[in-house]
Amino acid sequence: MPAAPAAGDSALVGLIERVAEATDRATRVDDVLRACVDQLCRWTGWPVGHVYVADPHRRERLLSSSLWYLGDVTRYAGFRTETERMPMVRGVGLPGRVLESGRAEWIVDLSCDANFPRNAVAAEAGLRGAFSFPISSAGEIVAVIECFSTRTVAPDDRLLEVASHIGRQVGRRIAGMRSAKALRASEDRFTSFRESTSDAIITADSSGLIVSWNSAAERMFGTDRREMVGKPLSVLMPERFRAAHDAGLRRVSANRADARIMGRTVEVVGMRADGSEFPIELSLSCWDEDEGRFFGGIIRDISDRVRAEEQARVLETAPDPIVEVDASGNIVLANARTEQLFGYGRSELVGRPVQELFAASSRELPLAPGVELTGRRKDGHEFPLEVTFGAVTDDEDAVATCILRDVTERRRFEAQLRHQADHDHITRLFNRRRFEEELAAYAQRRDQHGAMLLLDLDRFKYINDVHGHTAGDAMVRTIAGALHTVLGDDAVVARLGGDEFAILLDGADRDAAERTAVAVVSAVREQRITLGTIAVSITASVGVVPFRTNDTAPESVLAAADLAMYAAKEAGGDGYHVTDRNDDRVAGMQARLDWADQVRRALDEDRFVLYWQPIVELASGHATHYELLLRMVSSDGKIIPPGAFIEPAEHFGLIGELDRWVVKNAIHALADGRVADGLRIEVNLSGRSIGDPELPELIEREIALTGIDPARLVFEITETAAITNMRDAQTFAERLKQLGCRFALDDFGAGFASFYYLKHLPLDYLKIDGDFVKGLTTSDTDQVVVKAMVDIARGLGLKTIAEFVEDAETVARLREHGVDHAQGYHYGRPEPMPRAAASAPPSLTVS
Helix, strand or coil: CCECCCCCHHHHHHHHHHHHHHHHHCCCHHHHHHHHHHHHHHHHCCCEEEEEEECCCCCCEEEEEEEEEECCCCCCHHHHHHHHCCCEECCCHHHHHHHHHCCCEEECCHHHCCCCCCHHHHHHHCCCEEEEEEEEECCEEEEEEEEEECCCCECCHHHHHHHHHHHHHHHHHHHHHHHHHHHHHHHHHHHHHHHHCCCEEEEEECCCEEEEECHHHHHHHCCCHHHHCCCEHHHHCCHHHHHHHHHHHHHHHHCHHHCCCCCCEEEEEEECCCCCEEEEEEEEEEEEECCEEEEEEEEEECHHHHHHHHHHHCCCCCCCCEEEECCCCEEEEECHHHHHHHCCCHHHHCCCEHHHHECHHHCCCCCCCCCCEEEECCCCCEEEEEEEEEECCCCCCCCEEEEEEECHHHHHHHHHHHHHHHECCCCCCECHHHHHHHHHHHHCCCCCEEEEEEEEECCHHHHHHHHCHHHHHHHHHHHHHHHHHHHCCCEEEEEEECCEEEEEEECCCHHHHHHHHHHHHHHHHCCEEEECCEEEECCEEEEEEEEECCCCCHHHHHHHHHHHHHHHHHCCCCEEEECCCCCHHHHHHHHHHHHHHHHHHHHHCCCEEEEEEEEEECCCCEEEEEEEEEEEECCCCCEECHHHHHHHHHHCCCHHHHHHHHHHHHHHHHHCCCCCCCCEEEEEECCCCCCCCHHHHHHHHHHHHHCCCHHHEEEEEECCCCCCCHHHHHHHHHHHHHHCCEEEEEEECCCCCHHHHHHHCCCCEEEECHHHHCCCCCCHHHHHHHHHHHHHHHHCCCEEEECCCCCHHHHHHHHHCCCCEECCCCCCCCEECCCCHHHCCCCCECC
16 A cells, blocks of 8 residues: 655655745635645645635534645546535544544545545545545634545655644634734724714824824814824813813823823813814823823713703703802892702892802802802801803803702712722721821821831631631621720721731830730730631731831831731741841841742743753663753843742742743643654642642643643642642542643652552652662662652552662662662753754653
8 A cells, every 4th residue: 555755854844834834925714725735735746635614603514615726627527516515514524524533534545435425426536545634723623624645545644743733833824814804804993983983083192292183073173184183182172271281191191190080081171273162071091002102082072962951950940059140240040949959039049149159268269160169058057069150142141050059968978988988898997098098198207106017817818718708707807896996096907908907006116016016916816706616716917017207118118017927927927026127037038029029020021941851761761751840031031940939939829820831831842843752741730739720721721722642741749749638639630630641749758748649649650759869879778768669659550750860870779679760960951941843852862
């Protein structure tokens, strides 16, 4: 039986490059698929190639397309006609088999394959051998390509592997084209909306100069866009408002936090090209691009609405008091609601100066938007008053309309809102924002003693996780009551969030602060909360920061208190730690925080790299595994070993992100050819990631996306790792085991959990801790222990890997004791993992 055309790796790489070059030139999805099948047929010399596409309405069916490569159009016309009228369902025919399996398929001889519906017409055309592979995009098969030979052809696994790679490559190209098309459509829809809307849409740069101006803006302001581009936004408003507008724009350009008006809709006055003024509703936003900060405005002419509102205000049934005044400020009209609010009869109101409806403190204030006034009833009672002032154009006597609204209830409601904005809703203590304001205000006082205490409950997470948030809320309320009992009204007390409380002591020196900390720790320790039939005790860790107001910034006090609290927690909790500028423990905590910050920035900036070290099979001398080792690249390009950053990452909850980064990059290294065929790679997982439900989902998703063999992934679980929930860890490991991945127990024998892990986790390898390997040639104890470990592993059907192998004599002893694999400097030091497939290592052989 003939084989497929022989091709070395360089030829196959050439095929991949030819397909990539051809599909990159295509501008439509059909052209991409046609270019792909054309290049495949020309490269293989096979005369017929065709594309089936996914039925958009039935996922289990493929539809024949008109995309073909035909070496002889006349000879294969019948086969083409039969194919184009024949859809394929999952599992039927060569394309249907690909749809079902999700991978490339091969038929040696079409005439002998009962599951090929086009047998007869293929035989007439002289077609014998065939292969097919999927085009996948976003995890779904969007097309299937089939190619036909005039000879029977033995399967070529390398060609199928390359075809699968091409399928993924073309799928990514199609996904990119579809995304670009969707983006263009979205931009077209926005452009259409912008030009068809009746609202003016204007954008300006950070200097306030107009950069775009739609058709509605031309109609609204009476100015062509070509005249407006490059002019300042302030020309759209009357001269009296321009200086304030320009000043506000400069503030926002310099500091976005000053953008009080951004994201809100306000009513202001606009000015047309002819100088006429009109009311507008303005919504402003700002955003940052590479070229700088930009502003956008949606402007609506509300002249008609304002006129309608003004007319409605004169109606007698209006819910608010309405008065119209003449040029002298005397009332010429008042509605019934005005009588009710102010206690005057209608005849008493008409002719009275409108200022007499205000308290003496408000009579000199202008009737302008935003001015807060106080009203005064006939009986002398005063109340908060909101005045809306507008011009009247259709009345000879009146020149202005005033709506006088009693806002007593609204002010009461606003006060409630302000209280809610300042206080924690569970404990009624100040919240973080208000506490920071109090601390900032206190820090501005001149040369006074003060102290801040930061309190964190030691068992809050356990209570929340085990007994629920209701129990957690009960706990923080209990602590809030205890703090009030101890401190009374002599301190500012706040709940910063979760289980964190802050205390600001006015005028307290170090001794007074320490006495308060002792009292607080003791008061918390005395509390009990009942959870069902169980009374649970509570303890706290307290950080104490004495300071003087003339030389300490509020943010520094908060940071120091946080570090001092962590120091108290690390000391075992149920206590306090007082910090000052020479505090070594706090300095150490700051160092860990700095490392954690570096890890976070390195994750954000993708400044991690993978190293690897070979693991050699002792029987053959061949490398069978490579263990991946993580390194961080500093901002100045230096390589940082894991010993510097792993512990802070674990301490501050970043280790899970590091594990996910390593796992994802490991899978893609297997997929893109950086790891030679037949080699496995080992990935270390931290104790916190074992049991993380998101990690198996990531692994399954990436394996499905890349199509790698899961058996090439070995996950290492360190025997000394702090696995907090063995049941979750079992579920985690068994789920990945069912997927096909493998597991190794690292540092076997180094801790106390060895046999516990052996019992509960589905392992494949035991990695013998290096402390037992380094002295193997001289220590009888190490030899006995290693031999025992090998016997245990064999009894459980596991392979063994010895770590820290540094010389040939140790290798000989390992072979004597039956160890399966070895890893260490004798076989190679950790080296940077190559970035390109061409740099993949050979299959290492070491005696």
